[in-house]
Amino acid sequence: MNDQAPLRVIGAEIERSDAHVKVTGRARYSYDAARPGMLHAKVLRSTRAHAKVLRVDASAARAMPGVHAVLTGVDLADVPMPVYGYFIKDQPILATDRVRYEGDMVAAVAAETEGQANAALARIVVEYEDLPALPDMEAALAEDAPELFEEAPIGIVPPYGAGSSGALRPRRNVCYSYAYETGDPSVFDECDHVFEDEFRFSRMHHLHLEPFVCLAHWKEGDEIELTTSCQNPFPLRKEIARIFRVPESRIAVHVPFVGGGFGSKNNCKTEPIALMLSRRTGRPVRFCLTMEEGFLTNTQHAAILRLKTGVMADGTLVARQSHVLLDSGAYSDASPLVAEKAGYRVAGPYRYKHISSVCDCVMTNQPPAGPFRGFGGTQATWASDSQIDMIARRLGIDPMEMRMKNLVDLHEPWVPGESGVDSDMREGLDLVAREVGYDRPREANRGVGLSIGFKDGGGVNKPAQARVKVSTNGDVHLMCGTVEIGQGARTALSQVVAEVMDCPLARVEYLPLDTRYTPFDQGTNASSGISVMGQAVERAARSVRQQVLQMAAEELGTEPDKLRLDNWTVIHGNESHALAPMIMGRYGGTGFEFTGDGFHKQPNDHHAPLETKSVFWEIGWAGVDLSVDPETGQVFIHKLVVSGDAGRAIHKLVCRGQDEGAALMGLGQALYERMIHDGTRLVNGEALMYRVPLAEDLPEVFEAITQEQGHGPGPFGAKGMGEGAMLPVASAVANAIEEAVGVRLTELPLTPERVLSALVEAGKA
């Protein structure tokens, strides 16, 4: 590839490499995995929110037809480290002495059919002694609340850089607290106004259509084979190795296509139980959760966010203090990481002289909360960018103008020690404002709202390795650990290789992911597929290309920089030489395979608050034009415009799809979705009762505009995608509602009944 040459594969209108197999139903997912002799696992779930487990009698279940094994808490005695979690190892594979939420796993059965497994579960008798239950954060933080974990589970605090700190168990029922501070708090004294507001954020479920599912086989000689619907196979492998004390080299994790995850499919979910049952029976064990069980397995974090923001009369932002509480549920899961991000991101895309932020993970007797698209940024943006709008309106300043005044500039470090912001955020805001008709005169009860979501992207301390091989005949093999979860990573990363190798996309094969042979990767999350893995892939491809050109130059008696590649021929001036015969001539008739490795990781940097500078900045802009029905409180979206900056769009349609999907998830967050509890019992944990946006909920006009500002660190100037457009939708809707009818809602979702109540309270209905 010549660096001056126009790009041929990047940005081209080409079909996704997995389009055909997916639309024809031939794509294989973990859900489809099957083996001869396979058993099916099912689990018994706690009916109590918080209780001691006094006795589990599984004798009748063991005698049921088709049953091969039954596990209860006592069987964990065989497991070296039977607990898991990210920073804090507090979740047991099965409950032992205690259950901590309604849905906690108490016993497991492997049987020849799922029906037999379920029938056996019904025969297991569990005797509980109820303990006081803490259904929400207020209850958990009350003075007289019992400590849910009497003894501290094993946990770590990662190294942080300037201004950041973390603490395990800083107070009762808080498993982790993250804090960030920069600048001098005394600047609050200079402010003309200080506004304090509280926001509430409801908990969504990921509602990934492929359920949590794995097929586990613990073979003779302690060799483990696992096919699983998982976003981070390598950390999963590490966790399995630690739990069962098995060398990582004896664990093969296979990840075929994943049917959606949105963050939920990280770390242990179904795998440890399936492995225990397989070890016990010697048979492959499939463990597939129902959608209803999915609701009980991992969720978004409900949050309470309190912001105190100091501002000058002209709208210049000066200082922001915040305290965020995240409802982490019964086990810590990824809560400390989410806290880091919610705490860090809550200042939003604006310039402040002082930021002080604390985010606490509060343990309750609810299903565990974990990673969710936006990763704390959704909660942070809801509060942050609602409050900016509220302040502008209180000061009589146009909210767009107030944003324009305070946005961090292109290339300006977001906070001291951070990388420069790699999008012109004013340009993006201008674009969505224009597209949504911000300046258009409004009819009664109609309003337009804007919002900007902002997050650091690419993960913290996140390494990625990749390998590209080219066979003698020019077939290209790409090996990397990014999971194809619908985002189009296989296509986009293959395009990077095709561009570098100057070959058609069809020549690049994205090899199946197998942790034994695929190079190491931290996981498919944090919008890192292109921004981090893309860099590793590009390096691997460039290494192979260089080796090929070096070989050709030696054969042709010239220098590599006098040569270029064109679909496995080498071009030297006016001559063209086929590479296959050249390679066989040099290496002998069986030929040779060129292999290149690539690695990328943002360097450690103690001046950066999170210990590495952000790889890139993921920004989502949204504009919403809506009407409010003042008699019912119903909100009708006339137009939703979102935009992300891909830096350089590797595949334009895939980028647009990512932003459209993210925006609709944001619209669900804004208007419909929430897990509703009656005390500790989830009452809408099923598809019929849990409302997600459907095709008919699409706004009258819906646009997702992919910007290509060209400042990204990834291949060819690309940035990460996929979360940004989710962030600003809820705040944009709330901002538009205030403009339409003059009431401000600070609690999600913005249901008709809540809008109507606000109107009634304000004397407007």
Add this chain to the structure above:
Amino acid sequence: MYAFEFERPGSLDAAVKALQEEDAQALGGGQTLIPTLKQRLAMPSKLVSLKGIAELQGIAQEGDVLKVGGGSTHGAVARETKGIFAGLSLMASKIGDPAVRNRGTMGGSLANNDPAACYPAALMATRGTVVTNTREIAAEEYFQGLFTTALEEGEIITSIRFPLPEKSNYQKFEQPASRFPLVGVFVAKYGDRVGVGVTGASEDGVFAWKEAEEALAGNFAPEAVDDLWVSAEGMMSDLHGTAEYRAHLVKVMTKRAVAAAE
């Protein structure tokens, strides 16, 4: 699915006979019953499909009455009552989704009497009649609370008779998840009276909002109900809406139905 016997009789008499067996259950379009079986909330040992019975089919105007066969699907009702009974056609066209409308039947819906079903509002507002294999039952006697009707064991709805109004309309405020009505109001205007049937709202199931019927009989205009007030007492309250909100919506939806009546 568990094992059960399945019978598909070709005549009403055969169906009546089949349903005399203990624990036999009539199956209309199966849009409620099949999910109920799947969840094992009911486990009848025998299902008697009403699909193949000619007597339950057909939608026809008979003078100033519309007769709808009990086995008519929502899709058929929506299509075939267009231009004859605007409100009913509109109502049927918005039940569920196309798959539901092509399977679900009016007889099945009325026999089930879900408190959030649509058709009960139309039957109540029109003061229509349920015709069974043995008798005719007036709307006000037919509905007896949530999932409860005047039907006897083994009794089959053969047709439903709606007195045709001059004007009618149905307004549904959707429950956010299932799209069943959170509150649905059917308004039917006749020469000498107005019917207002309300579904989804009350703890006792469908009801006629009689104060509104009186007020609208004197003045068929949205303002006629302005001074009326619906009490939240006895209204359903659940995760989708409070009793107060439902009560509020009854009035709003009534006004909108009156305004849109055609």
